[in-house]
Amino acid sequence: MLHSPARVVPAVVSAANLGVAPVSYRISSSDLGGHLFTVALTVVSPDPDGQSFALPAWIPGSYMIREFARHIVRLRAESGGKKISFKKTDKHTWQAAPCAGPLTVHYEVYAWDLSVRAAHLDRSHGFFNSSSVFLRVLGQEQQLHEVDIVRPGDAACAGWRVATALPERNAKRYGFGTYAASGYDELIDHPVEMGEFVLSTFTAHGVPHDIVISGRTPNLDLPRLAQDLKKICEAQIAFFEPRSKRAPMQRYVFMTFVVGNGYGGLEHRASTALICARSDLPVIGKAEMTDGYRTYLGLCSHEYFHTWNVKRIKPAAFAPYDLQNENYTSLLWLFEGFTSYYDDLFLLRSGVIDISAYLSLLGKTVNGVLRGSGRKKQSVAESSFDTWGKYYRQDENAPNAIVSYYTKGSLIALALDLTLRAETGGRSSLDSVMQVLWQRYGREFYSPAGGRGLGENEIEALIEEVSGCRMKRFFDRYVRGTEDLPLDSLLAQVGIAYSDTRKIAVPGLGVRLSNDHGESRVASVYEGGAGHRAGLSADDRLVALDGLRIPGSGPDGLLERYRPGDSVTLHVFRRDELLELRVRLRADDAPQVKLSLAEKPPAAANIFLR
Template sequence: MAHPIRYTITSRDPASHVYEVTVTVEQPAADGQVFSLPAWIPGSYMIREFAKNIVQIKGESGGRKVTLKKRDKHTWQAAPCSGPLTLSYQVYAWDLSVRSAHLDQTHGFFNGTSVFLSVHGFEQGQHVVEIGRPEGEAFKRWRVATTLPELKARRYGFGSYVARDYDELIDHPVEMGSFALASFEAHGAQHDVVVTGQVPNLDLPRLCADLKKICQAQIAFFEPKTRRAPMSRYVFMTMAVGDGYGGLEHRASTALICARADLPVKGRPEQTDGYRTYLGLCSHEYFHTWNVKRIKPAVFAPYDLRQEGYTSLLWLFEGFTSYYDDLFLVRTGVIDTDNYLKLLAKTINGVLRGSGRKKQSVADSSFDAWVKYYRQDENAPNAIVSYYTKGSLVALGLDLTIRAQTRGRRSLDDVMRGLWLRYGRDFYDADGRAAGVPEEQVLAVMEELSGASLKRFYDRHIIGTDDVPLAELLPAFGVGHDADGGKDPRPWFGARIVKDGADAKLASVYEGGPAALAGLSAGDKLVAVDGLRVVAGGFEGLLARYRINDTVRVHVFRRDELLEMTVKLKGDGVMPVTLAALGKPAATVRQRESWLKKSA
């Protein structure tokens, strides 16, 4: 029986933001064992160069130093030795995000992709990790939250955990600290809720009750007969901060960041916009348990984390998930129809305001995610489209199109369940992993599963740049689509303004807008409008005193040069969409109920 690869991870001084890690291989390769750290993390499609955070690294075997030679930016080769061979290294962890690693006196968090070197040639064998408690009295109350299977550790305790291969090892993030903890059961699977950070009067029972509805509905959605979750235990890990938002999916957990104000408060039953947003984020990441963690593009089966994995299908995996996240909120009654339609209208208006949607398809946006979507610059609104937001409208359009063509007999739900049965359910089969959804066959697969003719839609709205025709589709499903437009009474400056210290800075300038036509550029700092000083956060209030077609004199600093320009204000040209549930005719009401019906 092969020896497992063994790791240890701890920190003597969390205030230094450094993890101390070792990896031991009992029988290293005779010609020199090779180790490497991933360059990216699944679910976040950007080369992040995690190896840059390795501060020191050294090798040792039998009490003797083993020379390490760096082969490239994230790969090391040890000199030949008889073994066991141990590499010891330090990882700087000061990235408060869901993608990397973070450590201080208040908590510790890491993804395996940031801290665990892979041992080439041994990726398929068992991997054991010993998670150590930081030294000191201050850390006696710390616990460990992870869905890594326990070896000798107790649930939520420090000690040893085990993974059957390297892929599993790096797909279970770890949170350490004094966190709030609650649990619920959804169709036989335990679900834990972990909240790190100070959150006064956190209403955990309410949060669990709402999440339980969402989780049970999604499990039943994919497995209507067995209602069996693809994992026996799931953990929602949330880091609550003053202002933040983000999530990253894993096979049996999700790492989340939210503003503490978004979490529910004991004794306050009202549902805030922030809480709805947070529940939508949880719903999104939970849906990924099926859609992308198990149903995945062929190029991700398996992942190659050393280099980019190009796919044109993220509109399906992220866009469809973005469609179903809020849809499950309304199907479960967590939000009502009116609030769902408000969220949908907000997405529609957000997509319509970006001119990049006319230049880039969602398929191209997906393929170029590595260099465009995840590396947005000041020109992004003019050049790219989001495969998340427009992808969700593509999913909505496909759903309504399938329902209309099949007279309600089929829907996008059938497509998702079919993809699960064909490409996802056997993710942990004896052969390893499912083959993945093939790029060139996705249209044919969707048509087969839906019984609808979708080529025209696919050509126009997925590989093409046409807007999804929701104004044509929604009324038949009992939803009024109003884009009256009229002239927006509010003047539009044509730029996105952000705070830069005490200054108001132009972060983006929209092509064809008043600011662009006047010659303003991203990076310019507003000084004054018509002789009145502009300060950070004060520009919108000042602009509100003007009307469309007014001309204003603007002073800006570009670098260290003071420039004066004349801006003629106008409306933004986008006709804002509002959606409303229609009361009649009865047939359209029934169609809407079938689409937004409550899930089991």
């Protein structure tokens, strides 16, 4: 439930005391080998003119039309034991013939998307986001929704449990049975994991938080993970509610599916679904902070921060969501970018990493932004608006055409934070802005009184109000414009040295490579680099440089024997044709920014801790 000064209790908490739900689902793992969920949807009082149903075309938090309805295999409807005809009105909408009700729709969903966005089912586990498996009953979205999750009959599933933040209605926690949601919007904001998983629970300012790890994880140091996540969660709760330390949920679930090599996360109002590499998780007896574990904690921190920023503080375009069409906003640089700034920052503030590790992470972000020329062609406001067609549909030319509202958005947050602190003598900061956003837009969003989303043009005025600083020039240059942020000077003011240590004497091809089964494949060609000038293209397979074989890891070792300006012969396969290219090597001008504390930093260097 939403903790607020008014102590509002949502209707879903009392769902167990209600009678038959107006909308109910029964989901079964009907064919593990065939990856099929079977769903029975019952509507007690269907529209007398013919009830319509639709499956969302996308899932909030992942801004691309995915057309989940394409995974529905077959569908039939009945009422009172009689078959009810229906017709499909568009690619994700069906309408049943008029009937008195109750109306039950039976359908199968193919679930073989091993990601955090849709559904996946086999003999090892089951996972689903409700937006990809549960039809929306049009016109009845605000009614109580009930979900009966059925235990699979297969003997291989005898030890399976259920993990979800959905409130139990007729089920024990972690058990199969009936769960409830106050409406469709809440229903699709609670993913479900089924299987044999490792479970741990900690409390953060009085709220239970579950850690659910699915997949083989030998020697997992679960106590360490719980200890680190507790620190991060408590720091974030106290950040938004420094006095009461009230979390905006009554329970939270971190659910992670472990694979050999993978990474991803999707936020929800009381949980997050994550995918990570097995090597990213901590191991018993190994106390060092590995890069992989730090990355995993940063992912958890990112999705947890979204509990406030985007799940409750929302752009107006998402309040409410239009689940069948694109929802355009120019503010994702704020909702994703600011979250990307605070995710690693809270690793530092919680004490999970130190300042040196934090500056190293920050330096990697700076290098990533400066590497692509797309930052000079597209603003973060444009990138946010274009996410449906560009950011989530990146191709080989993406570094030369677009800018990430995640990474440059995080640097805008950093620059804004430093600017506000400097111009107000430390009286105001980005922290102040986030807390006001929470108080005005987020705290009451899910209360009966409701809330509203942040308008497209409101954030600039709000920052000016909170800080007393004029923001137009900043927004014109860095948010609506494409200028690089003056991070070197801003960081210098707080005792952090900014140096670019690029190896200007070492030549490079100016391409991004991937090791594709032992072959060095060109993933992207950077505009203006040696490869671009010589005619290299994405998907070219590098074979040899001056007659010497190029390994899957790339030609860097060979290039160390050359100088900028030297010409080399490069043999590549393009499709099935062998090409010979003459390449004039250029200095590797990829940015290599390094951030470090000055020898005698002023006290302001500790701003990241406050």
